[in-house]
Amino acid sequence: MIRLDPKKSQNIAFALLLIVTILIIVPVLMIIGVIVKEGYSAITWEFLTGMPKDGMRGGGILPAIVGTLSIVTCAICITLPIGVLAAIYLNEYAKDNLLTRIIKLSIVNLAGVPSVVYGLFGLGLFVMLLKFGVSIIAGALTLSIMELPVIITTSRQALNSVPYSFREASLSLGVSRWQTIAHVVLPNALPGIMTGAILSIARISGETAPILFTAAAFYVPRLPHSVFDQVMALPYHLYIISTQIPNMPKNITYGTALVLLVMVLTMSLTAIVTRFYFRKRKRW
């Protein structure tokens, strides 16, 4: 066996690691690049604010945009307060006992349930049993349960990063536990919680499987009037026009993908930048 000089083998190994990393990052940029290049021409005012025409082969995608925005807004309004309170429980109140371990295990498992199984659950509970029908609210509730573990985990990290001495200082002044959390811990954890929330919004905007049978409609050429309306949704619309509609003009498919991608990536980038900003500004 030939023994390589350790220094030389290190150089080879590091070069290999670098190549692999580039191999993962470059396709990400390529995907974004291709969609921007091919979809750019479709983006017009009429495309963003018009109704679909000619069996969705023309016109705009406004109902899909509005549909996704309404589902996502409802979902985050439900899941954010619950998730933050659950995180407060785990980080500030929970003792290290069996109950806490079961809660943590449940969160891990909730995070691992496949998105299509959430779809089944939403169909069974919200659409059928509670008789909400296929609607914004059924989809939003399904998504909010799916996103709960993510919100809890990110909020908990944010709460956990607030130094313990902050709480001690407040408690030693005779402030109650809840008041300490509300006025000292939460404000300091807020940037972290918001970053997590924005990332969650980005993620649920792109989810298709959970709303497949709970909220999304193939074709509804009007805007929703209430939360009990069935709506078109951007990701589902992209699925439909790229697989189910023959002779679909290419630029409309790419254009739809571009709108979805811009929505999702803008939010993710905002979250990433916010995190960098606050991490730098932190004084403790």
Add this chain to the structure above:
Amino acid sequence: MRKGFDKFIEKVILACGLLAIVFVALIFIFLLIEGGSFFREYNVLNFLSGKFWYPTSNPAQFGILALVAGSLVVTLGATVVAVPLGVMAALYIAEVAPAGIKDILKSGVELLAAIPSVVIGFIGMVTIVPLIRTTFNLSTGLSAFSGALMLAFMAMPTIVSISEDAIRAVPWAYKEGALALGATKWQTMYRIVIPAALPGIIAAVMLGIGRVIGETMAVMMITGNAAAIPQSLFDPVRTMTATIAAEMGETVKESSHYHALFAIGLVLFIITFTINFIADTYLRKVKK
């Protein structure tokens, strides 16, 4: 007054904390009721070992073996590709990359995680699928192989970021010890850092596999949806998730087909529950 409010809000907080348990239990119970009623009219063994999934023929056949095989082939393929690449990238990001580049690479991985699965599916349809068809001279590029490649890519953020955490959690003293003995940085990495981070890396792999098995939209768009046991990697397959997603919209509610799809959901839930449980056990080891 204030004390009363404190008591009230603390009760609400406890309730929210317990909700995670409630939801996991609810999901399980729902799948059990809806899927379980299917087994009253159809033998469990025939369901698990039947080769034919003909839900709409008469008499209908609900054997999920081909669907399980589809999920398995795609998942194994994706794991084989994703694990070595993902762990190597994690090593590079955690140990080798200079500070400024590290942040950029991490953001890149996070952007990948943010791209919706339906967009990955669409891109796969227009790029990988035709490429595979022409390269391997197949009748269709919609195959297990194309699906595995795309899924490997989608599992990358999970594997990279969790492995990276595990690698960074290896105590400094370990590395300093090795370096002080004259080991090179690379020798330290593969003799000391990787073995020490192994439980975390295993957890990362498990979570990546869990993600791949549960993935629905991209798989449905790329793998060709043929409910037959694949003879090779280049055959079209249909996964359990794709079956649920593709067929639920067309079933009659409360029919046996409808309940059969819930039964598949139950199988999926049990599989991912087990995988996550194992991953969590390993992660707990890391924390100690």
